[in-house]
Amino acid sequence: MALQAYPVGIQTFEEIRTKNYLYIDKTMYISRLLSDELKYVFLSRPRRFGKSLFTSTLKSYFEGHKDLFEGLAINETETKWTKYPVLHFDLSTAKHRTEGEFKHFIHDILNENERCLGLSLPYSDNISTRLMMMIRTAYEQTGQQVVVLIDEYDAPLLDVAHDDSNLEKMRQIMRNFYSPLKACDPYLRFVYITGITKFSQLSIFSELNNITNISLDVRFSGICGITQSEIETAMKEHVDNFAECTGDTSENVLKKLKQNYDGYHFTWPSEDIYNPFSLMNSFREKFYGAYWFGSGTPTYLINVLRGYNVQPSEIGNKKVGLRMFDVPLETATSYLPLLYQSGYLTIKRGNRMYDKYILDIPNKEVRIGLMDALLPNYLNQSNNTTDIALEISDHLMEEDIDGALRELQRFLKSVPYVNGANSEGHWQQVIYIIFTLLGARLDVETHTAKGRVDMVLYGEKKIWLFELKLDKDADAAISQIDKMEYSDRFTYSEKPVVKVGISFDSNERTLGEWIIEE
Secondary structure, eight states: OOOOOOOOTTOHHHHHHTTTBOOOTTTTHHHHHHHHTTTEEEEOTTTTSSSHHHHHHHHHHHTGGGGGTTTTGGGGGGOOOOOOEEEEOOOOOOOOOHHHHHHHHHHHHHHHHHHHHOOOOOOOOHHHHHHHHHHHHHHHSSSEEEEEEESSSHHHHHTTTTHHHHHHHHHHHHHHHHHHHHHHHHGGEEEEESSSSSSOOHHHHHHOOOEETTTTTTGGTTTTSSEHHHHHHHTTHHHHHHHHHHHHHHHHHHHHHHHOOOOOOOOOOOOOEOOOOOOOOHHHTTTTHHHHHHHHHHHHHHHHHHHHTTOOSSSSEEEEEEEGGGGGGOSSSSHHHHHHHHSSSEEEEEETTEEEEEEESSSSHHHHHHHHHTTHHOOOOSSSHHHHHHHHHHHHHTTHHHHHHHHHHHHHSSOOOOOSSSHHHHHHHHHHHHHHHTTEEEEEEOOSSEEEEEEEEEESSOOEEEEESSSOOOOHHHHHHHTTTTTGGOOOOOOOOOEEEEEEETTTEEEEEEEEOO
16 A cells, blocks of 8 residues: 655645645644633744644634544544634745735735635725724624634744834734734634744734743644654654665664654653654655755844854753743843744753753754854855765764864865954864764863863764864873863763864964874
């Protein structure tokens, strides 16, 4: 029996079900939402994580398409299948628009919803008035309360998030658009809003003071994405097929998929969550590619990191309280909320009672993508830095540090001059970025009893201690490792410790010499 095709780029529940694409059943979460009698719901998840598909699933459910849910979880509990009038507003394509263009866009989606419901209403230039008339008329003509689904509500805002003038203009348009929702409460059955980021509730949904944010609710941790149990059960045949096609074992395929695409937790505790976009692409291509990050690195992300002067080695492994990352972007005082809400950082461990969470980069795909995007800022190099890293990868994979450093030395000679390059810290970041591009586990400024090691590389076979010196010989670097007894920090490790002293030549702007001592 042929396996179902993978719905890459398909976000419509009806199309997936009628064309027999692979569908991971999330309909139990509809039952959960309704059993809790929630009426106004907000969900934040990163881009391409299945928000639009779940929104489309809700649309099919509330429109009463029972046939599409045959064999799914909700079909075991639902008996009424009541048909409601549904207004569906997808704002994902409302990016890069002027104030006038955005107003025109809103009128267009109002026209489309009016057409889908078979309504004929007098035209008004006031979008607030139009939405109110549409809700009331739909209720009066059908006798059923109206369902409102708003997908990617923040898309128009993200491009102007740090442009106060344009942000306020866009925000005012959206505030006017959403303002009827509170006044129309008697005519509404359910309102569901999704987005990537958490903007201040008062700034946009000023009238809706009763929105339930389920983004951090443990009961909805797996509402988007693919869980560990789902990949091991619903996708088991697909894992086996992947293994057969690549000449690998199913166990190794699961291990590699986990390394590349797993690691997300949107609350704590939470089952491991895989990126569904990357996972489906990987199954389709039978290859472990960087699909999610390759689908688009938002410019606002890079701009924010630059604005906060964030060093690449500073990203990740942050111990913070909830109020440090689950806050509206307008009130954020650090880069953490954006990186968390956008999916570049995730919860790795947590203690809800004591409000302590560890945020870190989720997986290899995101780590490589982030470093690939940040490296040009340090090297004036616009070429694909992933290709550069691959030239070093064979040596690093074999833990041939000498070979890796030789390749790095040759590469850095080809890089144009960079302002601020004459510091040990700059070159520390360069090595960190390039080695991390390869998925190496690397820490910087690791504390010991007597000081801090510049970098520690954790290999499969050995631990490598790096000390970097600018315009000094490599012996001085080795001497510091010995004098400060950095190796003692790893006394109880089962792996042997190797010392690496590196000298950078400021005239040649590359590695000068290095010494490796075991």
